Amino acid sequence: MNDKIIDGISQQFSQMLNTLNNGGTELPGQQQVKAVIQSALGKMDLVTRDEFDAQAAVLMRTREKVEALEKVVAELEKKMDNSAS
Known part of the structure; x- marks a missing residue:
């Protein structure tokens, strides 16, 4: 501390x-x-403020990656649905 x-x-x-x-x-x-x-x-x-801020930044980057992957999965699911039809 x-x-x-x-x-x-x-x-x-x-x-x-x-x-x-x-x-x-x-x-x-x-x-x-x-x-x-x-x-x-x-x-x-x-934790110190620096440690908190560093973890908040990591969390933000992780959320951005998850959102990007969710978009990719949604696009792939849409392509699969279209090809199955």
């Missing part, structure tokens, strides 16, 4: 906790929050 993303999430989480705390008891430090978030995200089955 990208450290930049984890740092951003942990900072936002720490700020939220500090806002909720309103100067009461001491809250866990940012390093502890970061470790908890990193652990939680590590257990999830996540």
Whole structure:
């Protein structure tokens, strides 16, 4: 997981906790929050945006190929129907 993303999430989480705390008891430090978030995200089955975009591109090319093959099959079926008649 990208450290930049984890740092951003942990900072936002720490700020939220500090806002909720309103100067009461001491809250866990940012390093502890970061470790908890990193652990939680590590257990999830996540991919980076680059990996997602690459797979989306592969899927798009695959769909285009399937559509082209469907057209070819339809044309062949039509030719077979015409020759059988």
